[in-house]
Amino acid sequence: MGDVSKKLAKVAAVVVVVIIIVLCIVFGKWSSSKDTSQPRTLAWDNFRLPDSLLPKSYNVTLWPRLQKNKQGTYIFTGASSVIFTCAKETNLILIHCHKLNLTMTNGFHATLTSLGGESTPSIITTRLQEQTQYLVIQLNGNLAVGKFYSLKTKFKGELADDMEGFYRSEYEEDGVKKIVATTQMQATYARKAFPCFDEPTMKASFYITIIHERGTVALSNGMDIESVNMTINNETVTRTTFEPTPQMSTYLLAFIVSDYTYISSAKKDNALIRIWARRKAISRRQGQYALNVTGQILQFFVNYYKSPYPLSKSDQVALPDFQAGAMENWGLITYRESSLLYDSAISSNGNKERVATVIAHELAHMWFGNLVTLKWWNDLWLNEGFATYVSYLGVDYAAPAWNINDLIVLYDVHKALAFDSLASSHPLSSKAESINKPEEISQMFNTISYSKGAAVLRMLSAFLTESVFVKGLRTYLSEFAFKNTIASDLWNHLQRAVDQSPNITIPRKVTEIMDRWVLQMGYPVVTINTHTGAVSQQHFLLDPDSKVDRPSEFKYKWFVPVQWMDSSRVVKTFWLLKATDTHKAMKINTGWVLANVHMSGYFRVNYDTDNWEQLLTQLINNHKVIPPINRAQILDDAFNLARAKILSTTLAMRLTKYLSKEREYIPWASAINNLDYFILMFDGSKEYAPLKEYLKKLVTPLFAYLKNITKNWTQVPAGHTDQYLQVTAIRRACRLGLQDCQRLTKDWFNKWMQNQAINRIHPNLRGAVYCSAIEAGGRQEWDFGWKMFQNASVAAEADKLRFSLSCTKDQSLLKRYLDYALDANKIRKQDAISTIVYIASNVEGSKLAWDFVKRNWDRIFAEFGGVSSFSYLINGVTQRFSTDYDLKQFQKFKEEKSKTGFGSGTLALEQVMEKIKANIKWLAKNKAEVMQFLKKENSQKG
Structure with a gap:
């Protein structure tokens, strides 16, 4: 028996070796289609699709059920066929598929057919690879290069309320609960609706058919071409088919089934414009402003791009539940209700601006992003930054x-500068191979991509001139229509435009200039010495002691276009091309130098002490000599330079003294944004009282001025930003304890409480008044605010009340409100994160919100961990952290929750750690200096 056993063992060993060899050969074939530059892993373990198969068209039929099934679930069923060509020989089909319960019939119901008449390889196995979200189909033979095939699948999935892929939104109208089946495909959610090649470069045409309840309406990217009533499985339904889409990416696909109605306008450039919303919203004319402004902005972009609108219609739909602000689906743009609906009797001036700017942003994408699409998400910044920048141009036209x-300076430039001053920031564009997983892609939808992208493109347009910028843009769109590009393609077209414009001179090629702004993170602080004319640059970091561990081939040096002027106010340009240089014209004997005129460049400016004193004197004596944007810039630069230990905090504070005479909104908004940091650091401590007293002295004259020009608050200022200034005056004066303001807001709010049917508070002022009254009031005011929130029929009004409820000083109410935030029956899921952050911004709610998030982390992560706004939560609940204890608490939290993960908030963890450390250092260095300044100023009369 011993010899037999040995022989059997030898045979078994040989068999094992043979099996291993065979498996290696098979696995080698399966992975042969992958990019050889990638690590040698099996093809389905890579998050990027191999380039062996290229889709040409999809035929998709979907049937969402707007009623629960017997199991109490909302579902959808569907069938899809995709025609693709084989570009590289392979015996493996990988197609994205996520969270779909594929119909089982001897395995997954998938059928492969050759469209050229040749024999088709048989399907051996099909399975889901959950981690990389693939449907893996192994064939018994190779697909032929250059031949076309059709893959058909049948499936069903849950119509969940997760606001991803194909999902449901709910609302109530006349006491009846109604369901909307809608979509959000960007960035990686089309695969949740049907199996597809879900990457931007995998463009295809889509033939969509929707089966839906009789009496409901179905929408998709194309115009509906046929609706037929029929009976399926004893159910009476309507089948609507749509015209095929142009070649486009999966993330731009959309379909909606609802009980909505619409308003429309005459065709603009052969395109029908329709605004869709809840029936009551449309009947109350809440879509009329959007309809009017859409036509104007669409016309602007047709002229701007010199390219006709690519589709036959532009539908815009207001959704009750929507995670993003809006989504640029081609021909079927979806919005939060507050971003599309406007009611002049209820909505504020700011709400109106919001509607216009969001519409402009999304319409800009119809060409830049949709017609011409970036190859991969690492260049997302160019897509979103561009749309953000030109949205201002579109609104300015309308x-x-x-x-x-x-206002781009406040909304985007200053915002980007703050984010990008951290050592944990990142470049606009990353290497494509570093952005693979869905959560990595989601993290790209941040301030850098949107706001820095817009700021850098605005700077580019300024030094090229807008006419040259647009000229290059037009040829770029013409050449790459319906295709995919990388950023350098745009730079090449802009360079051609420069070469054809003899009056435009730039010191380097467009690519050389832009690579330094795009491929390395951060930005420079440009220092000017007016005694010598010396000009230098260095990488600006909020915490100069922080370690930058991201290497840069450009060594954190930029080609900087410096627009500047002296007290003669003649604007000149100087290019700073190296670390240090001399510009003799900036050497002056009298007056001042002011650089970065109109804040056109993406950098900060520092000066010698004498020049700072000259600018301070100018502000105090006659601030109007300096443009409002640059008054805002001086304040923002000074405070941030002080935080970075480059400038004294006392000098930054001295610059605020002129604000008692300032009557422009943009400088005030800049000052408040920076002074809010002081409030965050001191609120809740004994140091807050003198800070509050000083700020009150600055704001009181502004409050009196607005009271006067509005005839004791009975009129609305004429100017757009003057209306914002009025809101600022009331909000700040009340918060700082000005009794005239608090009496005013309390009186207005009480009158509304006494007569709930009539709210006489002007829409512009409601947010400020509600917050002030609820802050000063008690349970009665809070309960009334909550009741009005529940009854609000306009999303913009609901948003104001939702924020104002976080203003209470009653911690028991704040605890109740935190519980409401995660109750979808009380606070819509789309608003949960912002509600928690609102509460955290209240000094009374800061610790409560932090404890709440820690306690509920697993649930919060499960529901929101993949959304791009998740980083907003992590930053928001830690914004006051400024002690060693806070730092240890956050480090402990990071360690304890590392197994659960942080999803799209991963980058925010490093940002928060850096900010806490910077806050600790700032307080240690500046508290005494700030208190000394405040003591001196508060002791002076007037």
């Missing part, structure tokens, strides 16, 4: 009296 082009 509402020139607003002067909205100036």
Whole structure:
């Protein structure tokens, strides 16, 4: 028996070896289609699709059920066929598929057919690879290069309320609960609706058919071409088919089934414009402003791009539940209700601006992003940054009296500078191979992509001139229509435009200049010495002691276009091309130098002490000599330079003294944004009282001024930003304890409580008044606010009340409100994160919100961990952290929750750690200095 056993063992060993060899050969074939530059892993373990199969068209039929099934679940069923060509020989089909319960018939119901008449390889096995979200189909033979095939699948899935893929939104109208089946495919959610090649470069045409309840309406990217009533499985339904889409990416696909109605306008450039919303919203004309402004902005972009609108219609739909602000689905743009609906009797001036700017942003994408699409998500910044920048141009065309082009400095440039001053920031564009997983892609939808992208493109347009910028853009769109590109393709077209414009001179090629702004993170602080004319640059970091561990081939040096002027106010340009240089014209004997005129460049500016003193004197004596944007810039630069230990905090504070005479919104908004940091650091401590007293002295004259020009608050200022200034005056004066303001807001709110049917508070002022009254009031005011929130029929009004409820000083109410935030029956899921952050911004709610998030982390992560706004939560609940204890608490939290994970908030963890450390250092260095300044100023009369 011993010899037999040995022989059997030898035979078994040989068999094992043979099996291993065979498996290696098979696995080698399966992975042969992958990019050889990638690590040698099996093809289905890579998050990027192999380039062996290229889709040409999809035929998709979907049937969402707007009623629960017997199991109490909302579902959808569907069938899809995709025609693709084989570009590289392979015996493996990988197609994205996620969270779909594929119909089982001897395995998954998938059928492969050759369209050229040749024999088709048989399907051996099919399975789901959950981690990389693939449907893996192994064939018994190779697909032929150059031949076309059709893959058919049948499936069903849950119509969940997760606001991803094909999902449901709910609302109530006249006491009846109604369901909307809608979509959000960006960035990686089309695979949740049907199996597809779900990457931007995998463009195809889509033939969509929707089966839906009789009496409901179905929408998709194309115009509906046929609706037929029929009976399926004893159910009476309507089948609607749509015209095929152009070649486009899966993330732009959309379909909706609802009980909505619409308003429309005459065709603009052969395109029908329709605004869709809840029936009551449309009947109350809440879509009329969107309809009017859409036509104007669409016309602007047709002229701007010199390219006709690519589709036959532009539908815009307001959704009750929507995670993003809006989504640029081609021909079927979806919005949060507050971003599309406007009611002049209830909505504020700011709400109106919001509607216009979001519409402009999404319409800009119809060409830039949809017609021409970036190859991969690592260049998302160019898509979103561009749409953000040109949205200001579109709104300026539709509402020139607003002067909205100036507001980009507040909304985007300053915002980006703050984010990008951290050592944990990142470049606009990353290497494609570093962005693979869905959560990595989701993290790209951040301030850098949107706001820095817009700021850098605005700077590019400024030094090229807008006419040259647009000229290059037009040829770029013409050459790459219906295709995919990388950023350098745009730079090449802009360079051609420069070469054809003899009056435009730039010191380097467009690519050389832009690579330094795009491929390395951060930005420079440009330092000017007016005694010598010396000009230098260095990488600006909020915490100069922080370690930058991201290497840069450009060594954190930029090619910087410096627009500047002296007290003669003649604007000149100087290019700083190296670390240090000399510009003799900046050497002056009297007056001042001001650089980065109109804040056109993406950098900060520092000066010698004498020049800072000259600018301070100018502000105090006659601040109007300096443009409002640059008054805002001086304040923002000074405070951030002080935080970075480059400038004294006392000098930054001295610059605020002129604000008692300031009557422009943009400088005030910049000052408040920076002074809010002081409030965050001191609120809740004994140091807050003197800070509050000083700020009250600055705001009181502004409050009196607005009271006067509005005839004791009975009129609305004429100017767009003057209306914002009025809101600022009331919000700040009440918060700082000005009794005239608090009496005013309390009186207005009480009158509304006494007569709930009539709210006489002007829509512009409601947010400020509600917050002030609820902050000063008790349970009665809070309960009334909650009741009005529940009854609000306009999303913009509901948003104001939802924020204001977080203003209470009663911690028991704040605890109750935190519980409401995760109750979808009380606070919509789309608003959960922002509600928690609102509460955290209240000094009384800061610790409560932090404890709440820690306690509920697993649930919060499960529901929101993949959304791009998740980083907002992590930053928001830690914004006051400024002690060693806070730092240890956050480190402990990070360690304890590492197994659960942080999803799209992973990058925010490093940002928060860096900010806490910077806050600790700032307080240690500056608290005494700030208190000394405040003591001196508060002791002075007037």
